[in-house]
Amino acid sequence: MTDTRFEVDERERGAGRVIGRLPKGCRRLPWRLGGALALLGALAVLVGVVQPARAELRIDITRGQVEPLPIAIADFYGTTPETTELGARLAAVIAGNLERSGLFRPIDSKAFIQKPEAMLVQPRFSDWRVINAQALVTGRVRLDAGGRLRVEFRLWDVFSEVHLLGLRLASIEDAWRRVGHKVSDAIYERLTGEKGYFDTRIVYISETGPANERVKRLALMDQDGENLRYLSGGQHLVLTPRFSPTAQEITYLSYERGQPRVYLRNIDTGQHEVLGDFPGMTFAPRFSPDGNNVIMTLARNGNSEIYEMDLRTRKIAQLTRNPAIDTAPSYSPDGKDVVFESDRGGSQQIYVMRREGGGARRITFGRGRYGTPVWSPRGDLIAFTKSNRGRFFIGVIRPDGTGERLLSEEFLVEGPTWAPNGRVLMFFRQGTRNPDSAELVTIDVTGHNERILFTATAASDPAWSPLIP
Amino acid sequence: MRIKWIVPLAALVILAACESTPEETASTTGEGATVQEAPAVVETAPVETDISAVDASGPIPGTQEDLVQNVGDRVFFSYDSAVLSPEARQTLERQVEWMKLFPSVVVTIEGHCDERGTREYNLALGERRASAVKNYMSALGISPGRLTTISYGKERPYALGHNEEGWQLNRRGVSVVN
Numbered sequence: 001m002t003d004t005r006f007e008v009d010e011r012e013r014g015a016g017r018v019i020g021r022l023p024k025g026c027r028r029l030p031w032r033l034g035g036a037l038a039l040l041g042a043l044a045v046l047v048g049v050v051q052p053a054r055a056e057l058r059i060d061i062t063r064g065q066v067e068p069l070p071i072a073i074a075d076f077y078g079t080t081p082e083t084t085e086l087g088a089r090l091a092a093v094i095a096g097n098l099e100r101s102g103l104f105r106p107i108d109s110k111a112f113i114q115k116p117e118a119m120l121v122q123p124r125f126s127d128w129r130v131i132n133a134q135a136l137v138t139g140r141v142r143l144d145a146g147g148r149l150r151v152e153f154r155l156w157d158v159f160s161e162v163h164l165l166g167l168r169l170a171s172i173e174d175a176w177r178r179v180g181h182k183v184s185d186a187i188y189e190r191l192t193g194e195k196g197y198f199d200t201r202i203v204y205i206s207e208t209g210p211a212n213e214r215v216k217r218l219a220l221m222d223q224d225g226e227n228l229r230y231l232s233g234g235q236h237l238v239l240t241p242r243f244s245p246t247a248q249e250i251t252y253l254s255y256e257r258g259q260p261r262v263y264l265r266n267i268d269t270g271q272h273e274v275l276g277d278f279p280g281m282t283f284a285p286r287f288s289p290d291g292n293n294v295i296m297t298l299a300r301n302g303n304s305e306i307y308e309m310d311l312r313t314r315k316i317a318q319l320t321r322n323p324a325i326d327t328a329p330s331y332s333p334d335g336k337d338v339v340f341e342s343d344r345g346g347s348q349q350i351y352v353m354r355r356e357g358g359g360a361r362r363i364t365f366g367r368g369r370y371g372t373p374v375w376s377p378r379g380d381l382i383a384f385t386k387s388n389r390g391r392f393f394i395g396v397i398r399p400d401g402t403g404e405r406l407l408s409e410e411f412l413v414e415g416p417t418w419a420p421n422g423r424v425l426m427f428f429r430q431g432t433r434n435p436d437s438a439e440l441v442t443i444d445v446t447g448h449n450e451r452i453l454f455t456a457t458a459a460s461d462p463a464w465s466p467l468i469p
Numbered sequence: 470m471r472i473k474w475i476v477p478l479a480a481l482v483i484l485a486a487c488e489s490t491p492e493e494t495a496s497t498t499g500e501g502a503t504v505q506e507a508p509a510v511v512e513t514a515p516v517e518t519d520i521s522a523v524d525a526s527g528p529i530p531g532t533q534e535d536l537v538q539n540v541g542d543r544v545f546f547s548y549d550s551a552v553l554s555p556e557a558r559q560t561l562e563r564q565v566e567w568m569k570l571f572p573s574v575v576v577t578i579e580g581h582c583d584e585r586g587t588r589e590y591n592l593a594l595g596e597r598r599a600s601a602v603k604n605y606m607s608a609l610g611i612s613p614g615r616l617t618t619i620s621y622g623k624e625r626p627y628a629l630g631h632n633e634e635g636w637q638l639n640r641r642g643v644s645v646v647n
Contacts, residue, residue: 211626237624239588253592259619260592281596281620284589297593299620302551302600304593325593341590347549348590371587385587411631414587435631461588 057135057157057164059103059192061423063446068105069191071098072133072158075109076151077116077140086176087116087141090151093180094137096224097198098187100442101424102449107133116140128158135164137187149173153183155190165190177226178468185467197419198223201465202426203241203250203267204440206230207458211436218252220267223464225453231267240415240461244287247465251275251285251294262296264311275309278316284327289335295319297327306340308355319357330374330382331355332399339363339373339382339399350384352399363401372415375399377466378422381445385414385427394427396445407447411435417464426453428460531571533646540567544602546640549586551597553605557642561602564644565609578602579643580620581627583636588622595620602642617647 059069073095076087091109098104113127119138128136139153148170155165167186169179178199185196206219218231218238232238232254241252247267254263257274262282265272276282280300287294288308295308298316306319306329320326324344331338332355339352345362348369353360364370368388375382379399386393386406392413395406412430419425423445428438438460440453528534536542541564544557553561568574580599582591599618607613628635 211629214624216624237621239624281592283592297589299593299596302597302604304596325590325597327593328587328589341587343590348586369586371590387585387587390585412584436629 057160057162057191061103061192061194061444061446066103068099068103069134070107070132071104071135071137071187072107072112072128072131073098073109073137074112074114074116074119074139076153077120077138078142080143083141083143086149086173087139090139090141090176090180090183091137093177093224094184094187097181097184100224100451101188102444103188103192104135107131123156123158125156125158125161128156133158135187135191137183139183143173144170147173149176149179151179151183155187177222181222181224194423195421195467197421197424197464197467199468200420201243201247201468202440202453202462203231203243203465204428204455204462205239205241205460206456207438207460208234218250218265219455219457219459221455225455228456231265231270240284240463242286242463243465245289245291245466247468249287250463251287251296253283253285262294264294275311276307276316284329286330288331289333295329295331295338297329306338306357317357319353319355320360321357328372332375333377333379337399339375341371341373350382350397361401363397363399364404365401366404374416374418376418376422376445377420380422383416383418383425385416394425394443396425405447407443407445408441408450413441415461417462419464420466426462426464428462531574531646536564536567536644536646540564542645543641543643545637546598546642548583548636548640549594551594551601553601558605561605562609565606565611568606568611568615575615575617575647577645577647578606578616578618579625579645580618581625581639581641581643582623583639584623584626584631585636586623591622592620595622598640598642602644 059066073091075091078084078087095106099106111131113130114124123136123138136156136158137153139151141151144150149172150170152168154163157164165186169182171179181199184198188196200223201220202223203218203220206217207214209215215234216238217234218241219228220231221228237255239253241250243250250265250267252263253260260281260283261274262276262285263272264275275294276296276298278298280298282296282298285294285296292312293308293310295306297304298307303323304325304327305321306326307316308319309316319338322344324342326340326342329338329340336355337352338355339350341348342351348371349362350364350370350373351360351362368386370384370386372385373382381396382399383394383396386395391409393406394408394413394416395404397404410429411432413427416425416427424442425445426440426442429441430438437458440455440459440462441450442453443450528538541560544553544560568576578599580595582595586594596618599620603616603618606616626639627641628638
């Protein structure tokens with residue numbers, strides 16, 4: 001894994017806003033080219049001179065329907081056929097990410113006037129103003145003597161002629177897509193003020209075969225649907241995978257030993273073990289925010305209760321005591337509370353209790369049934385599945401039970417999961433037109449920008465990873 | 470005199486097998502089959518060979534086929550409910566009598582749900598349904614050690630239609646001989 005770790009060097013110029021820093025271990029200075037540093041120095045002077053008074057280029061993502069920002073993403077400049085090709089692919093990955101976010105409108109590169117090699121020092125902004133680009137991304141790519149990929153990019157405010165951001169990244173060549181995702185995250189963060197969510201993965205259940213003999217497999221892919229990898233072979237029914245906070249492990253339900261049990265699995269080594277091996281059935285697992293615990297449901301004699309397991313000691317603590325169905329628990333991001341569903345009041349509804357159990361209070365009171373609560377990583381909202389009068393909905397509600405909003409509706413929509421920045425939700429959908437084939441869908445928490453995320457097979461039970469360390 | 474048993478028994482067997490869809494099958498397949506079968510039995514062979522032929526073509530006693538054809542392997546539930554209906558209790562009472570005939574038989578009770586609930590809730594509901602079946606049967610004298618439960622939630626539908634007819638057949642508890 002050390003090989004794919006990224007080295008990032010921040011080169012902040014111009015507007016003077018510091019972008020979010022990566023974890024300390026990742027901050028190194030890989031770029032040893034004195035020439036490049038000298039170039040940067042010259043550039044700083046140039047940019048310092050041009051400082052027109054103008055509102056800062058910024059996207060407000062809390063507003064719902066926003067006019068996408070026109071952005072030009074030039075192919076990253078390479079000096080060999082191989083790096084030229086890589087530079088074009090990187091630009092395509094970045095454009096794809098930004099376009100799908102709904103906040104950006106990448107401009108067709110056919111309209112570009114200035115060529116990549118001409119922008120090594122500074123773009124000719126008038127060429128970009130002509131095509132109405134408000135932001136411009138330029139970059140260069142090379143392979144060093146050791147074969148490592150070295151990428152440098154800059155983000156420019158075309159109208160203010162200001163350099164907003166500059167970053168250098170290094171990785172093994174095979175991880176070039178991740179470089180593109182990291183660049184996308186940096187651009188997103190610089191222009192929205194929020195963390196990005198592009199260098200992330202989705203674990204989900206791939207579905208094939210007829211409904212009564214469905215084959216379900218654990219599948220893993222990048223957030224944009226690329227790099228698909230199957231983690232299980234389909235011999236055993238598997239359901240509801242969820243990521244650990246390091247994105248290195250998943251916990252899920254498997255019928256591998258006949259009885260449904262909660263498992264823990266390392267996604268790189270494939271090693272897996274039963275976590276909840278108790279009489280009865282264990283299911284509905286999720287990691288605690290610190291990764292030290294897994295919360296799950298244990299069902300025995302017709303009664304489902306929520307338990308927390310300490311992963312180090314493997315000891316369990318019972319959090320609910322109720323003859324009703326208590327299941328689908330999810331931690332608050334501060335780890336102090338747990339949201340879950342229960343039919344203790346007569347029908348399936350959402351409750352919040354203290355992490356150690358007790359103090360449960362119901363937060364959903366609308367018509368219909370509410371389930372699958374998932375706490376946003378920001379802490380401000382809880383996403384849920386609702387069903388009422390034969391229709392299903394994905395919605396959000398504040399932890400105090402106010403502000404319920406429904407975002408999506410279909411014959412079946414279920415199982416929301418949050419992007420790590422808490423701005424986008426993913427869920428699965430079985431539409432009226434093709435109810436046998438589940439698909440993954442993303443939507444902004446504002447309710448806008450609903451899109452299908454295309455997958456190789458039918459797909460359900462998605463879980464969004466945190467930003468990959 | 471044994472011949473007299475064959476016709477009603479055949480009808481009974483077919484009716485039991487068709488329990489899940491009474492309106493359609495009992496009146497067509499069921500009666501049609503009895504009418505066709507009766508002359509064939511009478512005309513073809515002497516009494517003794519005929520009886521042995523029926524036995525050989527029927528399911529082996531104490532097997533899943535025997536349970537399905539002669540007893541009924543499943544009970545049905547209302548939406549979002551694990552309450553046993555009078556009809557379901559009758560089926561389970563027959564299952565209990567049958568299990569008492571075959572003391573070595575061990576059964577897994579599967580709890581299933583329709584697709585109109587969320588996945589994890591349905592896993593819990595399926596477990597609740599399977600447990601309701603188990604508890605009723607053990608109350609009638611079957612050792613709990615002969616009855617294990619498993620929930621499949623909405624993962625293994627029997628009927629494939631996305632409509633109430635299909636959902637009724639999928640909200641079920643099924644006894645499976647191990």
